[in-house]
Amino acid sequence: MNKRFALVRTLVGLSLSALVAAGYPMSARAGMITTQTAIDAQQSPERLANLDRVRAGLARADVQERLQSLGVDPADAAARVAALPDADLARLADRMDSMPAGGDYGFLAVIGIVFLVLLLLDYLDVTHVFSHTHK
């Protein structure tokens, strides 16, 4: 299952990366070194390795697929990955699930924390809200 998924992902990625390479905004003339490339060459040459460029194409497909599976509309997801720089795409492909997703800290979440704290204090015999549980 995982292997098959990985294969499909690779194939989709490869075909999409070709499309993306053709459609991604480039400077007007072939051969011109972009400002981002010049900064990378100065700051982090490893980013420029060819391998990373191929990976960016794969990551684009990967992130788009992931966004859709998390409920993002397909058209929105395509526009969103198109707006992400290569380096960010690679980071998202690697670590999207562990990245902070700022939402609402929410009433229920706060209640949950309060509950846990009370539970802890109860366990330590500081409070007796749930004292029947261990007496």
Place this chain on the structure above:
Amino acid sequence: MIRIGACGLWSLAPLLALAGCSAQRLTDAGAAQPRVEIAATPYFPQTDHHCGPAALATVLGASGADASPEALAHEVYIKGRKGSLQLELLAAARRHDRIAYVLDPTLPALLRELEHGQPVLVLQNFGLSYLPLWHYAVVIGYDRERDTFLLRSGRTERQRLAARRFLGTWQRADSWAFIALRPGTLPADPDAVRYLEAAAALEALGNHAAVTPAFEAAVKEWPANALAWFALANNRQAQGQDAAAETAYREVLRLAPAQIPARNNLALLLAQRGCKTEAMAILEPARVAAAGGPLAAELIDTLHTVESSSVSATAVCDKQ
């Protein structure tokens, strides 16, 4: 069952004790003014889990870019995560022609921006390091005497938070903060490379004309910075302003004669207008210097392009 849960909680006890603790006071952190409040900052009350779109609409609106939280939800909100990712907030700001500049993760950096009249979008963690509850809000000011921060946050238009409390939540989110800048406006205390990279990320979306004021402001702010001139040259080149681009590339090489990308791009411009000999002279030192480095392949391609270009008898090539 309760015991198991409670045992798990033991490990949280020291964290609970730490939550909200931060020794820094605004006076000690160098707050320059007694009170700052960027009152003109718009306010968008968040709906369920939509603090990302609401906070983003707030900083975009303050920078003069109108976007509703509802429209922005399509650009940043992830239903399955009930929230929005930092990298997507930055990307969405760029989609609205704003430069997304991430601040140094320090309190003084935050204070400088507020004193500069710039509302700051921050990530907060209302939970614990190991049980995070993420939230985005916009800091719009501080009160040094009362040691408080002012925020547009969630469903509160003007939230006053004790500095100690705010800093606890912010530092548990790695003190992450960014500002949305209209191209041409600089951060309060800008780092040249980071600013140019942020502007280049906006330019990569394709609207070169919209970013021009950012690069013009950069060469004004850092007239001796070769990278700033290179960015401006590229921006002009992408808009077909070849003569102005050439002047800027030559300025790069005056400041930093060894800069490989500028030699590469200038050589291409020269070759294109029929100045093959001059193009070869500009390119050759760069091609040698680039060999074996990260730009080696680009330089070899450029050499082929220049070699196969034709010489024009009418071109004026000798301006140095």
